Amino acid sequence: MLPFASSGSKVTPRHHVSGYSNGYPRGNTFELSPHRFQPRLNATPAGRRRRRFYLRLAIFTTLGCLGLYFLLSGSSIWSLFSLGLLSGAEDIQLETVRYYDLSNVQGTARGWEREERILLCVPLRDAEPHLPMFFSHLRNFTYPHHLIDLAFLVSDSKDRTLEVLVENLEAIQASENENAHYGEISIIEKDFGQKVNQDVESRHGFAAQASRRKLMAQARNWLLSAALRPYHSWVYWRDVDVETAPFTILEDLMRHNKDVIVPNVWRPLPDWLGGEQPYDLNSWQESETALALADTLDEDAVIVEGYAEYATWRPHLAYLRDPYGDPDMEMEIDGVGGVSILAKAKVFRSGVHFPAFSFQKHAETEGFGKMSRRMGYSVVGLPHYTIWHLYEPSIDDIKHMEEMEQDRLRREQEEKDKAEKAKKIKEQFGDANSQWEKDKSELQNLAAQDKSPKGDEAPADGSKGKAGTEPDIKKGAEAVANKEAVKKDEGAQAQQPNKQS
Amino acid sequence: MARPLGPVRLKKANPITILVGTVLCIFIIYFLASPGSRGFSKARKLTAASHSLSPPTSPFLKSNSKGKPSPPPVTRYNLNHVTISSDPVAHRENILILTPMARFYQEYWDNLMKLTYPHELITLGFILPKNKEGNAATAALQQQIAKTQKSAPEKDRFKSIIILRQDFDPPLQSQDESERHKMQNQKERRAAMSKARNSLLFTTLGPSTSWVLWLDADIVETPVNLIQDLAAHDKAVIAPNCFQRYYNKESQKEDDRPYDFNNWQDSGKAQELASKMGPDDILLEGYAEMATYRALMAYMYTPGADPHTEVPLDGVGGTALLVKADVHRDGAMFPAFPFYHLIETEGFAKMTKRLGYQPMGLPNYKIYHYNE
Numbered sequence: 001m002l003p004f005a006s007s008g009s010k011v012t013p014r015h016h017v018s019g020y021s022n023g024y025p026r027g028n029t030f031e032l033s034p035h036r037f038q039p040r041l042n043a044t045p046a047g048r049r050r051r052r053f054y055l056r057l058a059i060f061t062t063l064g065c066l067g068l069y070f071l072l073s074g075s076s077i078w079s080l081f082s083l084g085l086l087s088g089a090e091d092i093q094l095e096t097v098r099y100y101d102l103s104n105v106q107g108t109a110r111g112w113e114r115e116e117r118i119l120l121c122v123p124l125r126d127a128e129p130h131l132p133m134f135f136s137h138l139r140n141f142t143y144p145h146h147l148i149d150l151a152f153l154v155s156d157s158k159d160r161t162l163e164v165l166v167e168n169l170e171a172i173q174a175s176e177n178e179n180a181h182y183g184e185i186s187i188i189e190k191d192f193g194q195k196v197n198q199d200v201e202s203r204h205g206f207a208a209q210a211s212r213r214k215l216m217a218q219a220r221n222w223l224l225s226a227a228l229r230p231y232h233s234w235v236y237w238r239d240v241d242v243e244t245a246p247f248t249i250l251e252d253l254m255r256h257n258k259d260v261i262v263p264n265v266w267r268p269l270p271d272w273l274g275g276e277q278p279y280d281l282n283s284w285q286e287s288e289t290a291l292a293l294a295d296t297l298d299e300d301a302v303i304v305e306g307y308a309e310y311a312t313w314r315p316h317l318a319y320l321r322d323p324y325g326d327p328d329m330e331m332e333i334d335g336v337g338g339v340s341i342l343a344k345a346k347v348f349r350s351g352v353h354f355p356a357f358s359f360q361k362h363a364e365t366e367g368f369g370k371m372s373r374r375m376g377y378s379v380v381g382l383p384h385y386t387i388w389h390l391y392e393p394s395i396d397d398i399k400h401m402e403e404m405e406q407d408r409l410r411r412e413q414e415e416k417d418k419a420e421k422a423k424k425i426k427e428q429f430g431d432a433n434s435q436w437e438k439d440k441s442e443l444q445n446l447a448a449q450d451k452s453p454k455g456d457e458a459p460a461d462g463s464k465g466k467a468g469t470e471p472d473i474k475k476g477a478e479a480v481a482n483k484e485a486v487k488k489d490e491g492a493q494a495q496q497p498n499k500q501s
Numbered sequence: 502m503a504r505p506l507g508p509v510r511l512k513k514a515n516p517i518t519i520l521v522g523t524v525l526c527i528f529i530i531y532f533l534a535s536p537g538s539r540g541f542s543k544a545r546k547l548t549a550a551s552h553s554l555s556p557p558t559s560p561f562l563k564s565n566s567k568g569k570p571s572p573p574p575v576t577r578y579n580l581n582h583v584t585i586s587s588d589p590v591a592h593r594e595n596i597l598i599l600t601p602m603a604r605f606y607q608e609y610w611d612n613l614m615k616l617t618y619p620h621e622l623i624t625l626g627f628i629l630p631k632n633k634e635g636n637a638a639t640a641a642l643q644q645q646i647a648k649t650q651k652s653a654p655e656k657d658r659f660k661s662i663i664i665l666r667q668d669f670d671p672p673l674q675s676q677d678e679s680e681r682h683k684m685q686n687q688k689e690r691r692a693a694m695s696k697a698r699n700s701l702l703f704t705t706l707g708p709s710t711s712w713v714l715w716l717d718a719d720i721v722e723t724p725v726n727l728i729q730d731l732a733a734h735d736k737a738v739i740a741p742n743c744f745q746r747y748y749n750k751e752s753q754k755e756d757d758r759p760y761d762f763n764n765w766q767d768s769g770k771a772q773e774l775a776s777k778m779g780p781d782d783i784l785l786e787g788y789a790e791m792a793t794y795r796a797l798m799a800y801m802y803t804p805g806a807d808p809h810t811e812v813p814l815d816g817v818g819g820t821a822l823l824v825k826a827d828v829h830r831d832g833a834m835f836p837a838f839p840f841y842h843l844i845e846t847e848g849f850a851k852m853t854k855r856l857g858y859q860p861m862g863l864p865n866y867k868i869y870h871y872n873e
Contacts, residue, residue, distance in 0.1 A: 062523070062527070066527075066530065093562070093563045094541045094545065094546055094549055094560050094561075094562060094563070095553070095560055095561050095562075095563040096541075096560040096650050096658070096659070096660070096661045096662060097646055097647075097650060097661070097662045097663075097664070098557050098661070098662070098663050098664070099663075099664045100663070100664070100665050100666070100704075101631075101665075101666040101668075102665055102666060102667060102668035102700060102704075103631065103666065103667075103668040105668070106668060146572075149554065166575060166577070169575045170575050173572045173573070173574065173575060178572075181572035181573075182572070182573075183554050183573055184552070184554035184555065184573045184576075185573060185574070185575045185576065186556075186576050186577075186578060186708065187575065187576070187577045187578070188578050188580055188708060189577065189578070189579040189580060189581060190579075190580040190581060191581055217832070218831055218832070221830060221831060221832040222580065222830045222831075224703070225702075225703055225706045225829060225830045226556075226578065226580065226706065226707060226708040226830070227708075228703050228704055228706075229554075229556070229557065229704055230557065230663070230665055230704040230705070232704075346668060348703060349668075349696075349699060349700040349703055349704060350696045350699055350700065350837060351695060351696065351699030351703070351834040351835060351836065351837055353832040353834060354832065355832060356831055356832050356856060357832075357852075357855040357856055357857075358855075374838050375837060375838055
C-alpha cells in the first residue's frame with residue numbers, strides 16, 4: 001500500500017492550514033508574550049520607581065524571613081554555603097526506633113559461635129582491694145570480649161571502688177589490642193543506705209542475714225533492670241572476690257545449655273585449718289525437713305543455710321565435691337549461690353528475679369533458684385567443677401592465727417634457748433676437758449719433776465694423788481669454784497630472754 | 502543568524518517567570534538547609550547515646566561514615582539523681598509507656614499523640630506476638646511510627662521507640678474450647694501475658710526512667726493530661742478507672758459502662774476461697790462459679806465526684822497503670838505463676854505489697870476501652 005493513499009498517514013503537511021505563513025500559531029494559545037503591541041503598565045517614571053520599591057521590599061522580606069527561619073530552626077546557615085555536603089547532619093543521624101526479635105536471643109550451647117551476647121553483672125560495695133584480682137580475671141576470659149557487656153553496681157562505697165573501677169575499664173577500652181575491648185560498659189551508682197556492715201563477721205552473723213539478703217537482692221535487681229537489654233542471650237553473675245576460676249568458665253557453663261547453672265564454690269584455707277573448705281552453701285537441693293520447717297515459719301521469715309538455727313538437712317552442692325570427679329556431672333538444685341551464676345536471659349525476661357521479700361521463705365539468690373523452679377526452668381549445679389573464693393579470715397580465725405603465731409614464736413624461742421644451752425654446756429664441758437688436760441699435763445710435769453730428783457718413785461701412778469701434795473689440791477678446788485661461778489652466770493643469761501618473751 | 506555586536510538587550514522577563522524562579526530558589530535554599538530540620542535539633546542530639554549498645558530508652562547517634570567503629574565508652578549512670586516527683590514535667594522526668602499489643606488501633610495511636618506530656622521525655626515500648634495478627638499489627642504500628650518520627654514536627658516526636666517481638670507463641674485460643682475450660686484457659690492466657698509484660702519491662706527499663714505507664718493497646722481515649730494527673734498523686738502504683746463507651750439500646754443514647762474488673766479490694770470470702778486452694782490454683786474475678794465478693798473499683802464510680810479521690814487497692818488491672826520505676830527496679834513484676842493464688846497484674850499488686858508498697862486507685866478518673 002502506498003503511504004499517500006492512506007487516510008491515516010503520519011506524514012504531516014508542510015503548510016498547516018491553521019497556522020500563519022510566518023510560523024506563529026493563530027492566537028489563543030499559552031504563549032506568554034504574544035506578538036502584538038502591549039502598552040507598558042508603568043510607563044511613567046513614578047510608576048517604575050514604585051515598582052522597583054516593591055521589588056526591593058519583596059527581596060528584603062524574603063531574606064528577612066529566611067534569616068528568621070534559620071535563627072528559629074536552629075540549623076546551621078553553614079549548610080547553605082557548603083551545599084549541605086559538609087554538614088554534620090549528613091554524617092550522624094539520630095536513630096530513635098529500635099526493633100528486636102526476642103526469638104533470636106534464646107541462648108544456645110555454643111553461644112560464642114552464634115555471637116550471643118552475655119551481660120556480666122557485678123555488684124560492688126567497698127571492693128577496692130579485690131578489684132585488681134577481678135580485672136586479672138576479666139582480661140583473661142576466653143569468650144569473645146566484644147560479645148560481653150559489663151554492668152557494675154557501686155553502692156554505698158566509702159573507698160575508691162568507683163575511681164579504680166573506671167580507671168581500669170577505661171584502660172581496657174583504650175587498649176591497642178582490639179580483642180581486649182568489651183561491649184557496652186555501664187556503671188550504675190545507687191546508694192541504698194545499708195546499715196549492715198560489710199565486714200566478714202557482720203556479714204555472716206545469723207541475726208543480720210534476712211535483712212542483709214533482702215538488701216542484696218534489691219541491689220541485684222536494680223543492677224539487672226538497668227542493664228538488661230533486648231539483645232542479651234545470657235546473664236552471668238559474678239562476685240568480685242573470686243580468687244581462682246578457669247578462664248573458660250563462660251563456655252564451660254554454657255555448654256550444658258541449662259537455664260540456670262552454677263559451679264561449686266570452695267575456698268582455700270591455711271594448712272592448720274585443713275587446706276580447703278566448701279564456701280557457698282546456698283546451692284542446695286530441697287529437703288522434706290526444710291519444707292516442713294518453712295511451713296512453721298512466719299510469712300516474712302527467711303531460711304538461711306549454714307546456721308545451726310535452721311537445721312534443714314539439705315544436700316549441699318559444696319559437700320558433694322570430689323576433686324577427681326567428672327567436672328561435667330550435673331546435679332539438680334533448688335537454691336543457688338550468687339558467687340557465679342550463668343543464666344539464660346530469657347529467665348530474667350520472663351520475670352524471675354532476686355526476691356527482696358520472703359519468697360517461699362527464701363530471699364536473694366536462693367529465692368531466685370526457687371522462683372526459677374516455680375517457672376519451670378532447669379536449675380543445675382556442677383559438684384565437681386570448682387572455682388575458688390578468696391579466703392578472708394574471720395575474727396575467730398584471726399584470733400586463732402594470732403595465738404598460733406605466738407605459739408610458733410615461743411616454740412622457736414624455746415628451741416633456740418635449748419640449742420644455746422646445749423652449746424654453752426658443750427663449751428663448758430669443752431673448757432673442763434681442756435682444764436683437765438692442762439691439769440693433767442701439769443700434774444704429769446710435776447710428776448716428771450718429782451721423778452727426776454727422786455728417780456725410783458716415778459712409775460707408780462697410784463701414788464700420784466698422794467704425791468700431788470698440797471698446792472695441787474688447792475688448785476683443783478679453785479678450778480671447781482670457778483666452774484660453778486661461770487655456770488651461775490650462764491644460767492642467769494639464759495633465763496632472761498624467756499622472761500622477756 | 503548573526504547578531505550585531507553590543508550589549509545584549511535582555512528581553513523583559515515576564516512576572517510569572519520571575520515568580521516561578523523565586524519559588525524555585527526558595528525551594529532549593531530550603532532543601533539545602535533542610536537536613537537539619539528533617540533530623541533532630543541539637544538539644545535532642547546532646548541527650549542521645551553515642552553508641553548503638555546503649556539503653557534503648559535513649560536514641561543513639563548513628564554514624565554513616567565508614568571506618569573502624571570505636572569501642573563502646575565506659576558510661577556512668579547515677580541512679581541517686583533520677584528523681585520521681587509529683588511534678589514530673591518540671592523535673593524533666595523520663596517516662597516509659599509500655600504496651601503489649603496484639604492488634605493495632607488507630608485510635609490508640611491518635612490518643613497517644615494527643616498526650617500533653619513533653620514527647621521528648623516519652624519512650625514507647627511495644628511487644629507483639631509473632632503470628633499473623635502480630636505481623637499485621639507490627640506493620641501498621643511501624644507505619645505510624647515512621648510517619649511520626651520522620652516527618653512530624655519535632656515536638657510530636659517521641660524520645661525513642663522500642664519494638665519487641667515475643668519469643669514464645671501465644672496460647673491457642675479457640676472459642677469452643679474456651680467454653681469448656683474457660684478458667685484453665687484464662688490462667689494460660691494470663692501467664693503468657695505476664696511473660697510478655699515482663700520481657701518488655703526488664704529489657705527496656707534502663708537507668709534513666711522515672712515512671713512506667715502501662716497502657717493497653719485497646720485504650721482509645723484518656724484525658725490528655727493523663728500522665729501529669731496520675732503522677733501528681735505521687736503514689737507507687739496508681740490505676741485510673743477503665744470504662745467502655747457503647748450505645749445503650751434501652752435509653753437510646755451513647756453511654757459508658759465499667760470495663761476493667763481487676764481493680765479490687767480484697768474480701769474475707771476471697772481469702773477463705775484462696776486458703777482452700779491448691780498451690781497452682783488461681784482466683785479469678787468475674788466468674789459466677791467463683792464468687793469472691795471483692796469490692797470492685799469499677800463500681801465505685803460516682804458521677805460528678807472529685808476525680809482525684811483515692812482508694813487503696815489489693816488487685817490492679819493492666820489497662821492503664823502508672824508505676825514508679827523504683828517499684829519495678831526493686832523486683833515487682835507480673836507473676837506468670839500463681840502468686841498467692843493471683844496471676845499477672847493482680848499478682849503484681851500482691852508483689853508490690855510484699856515489697857512494702859501500697860497500690861492506689863482513682864475510681865472517678867475515667868479512661869475508655871475500645872468497643873468492637
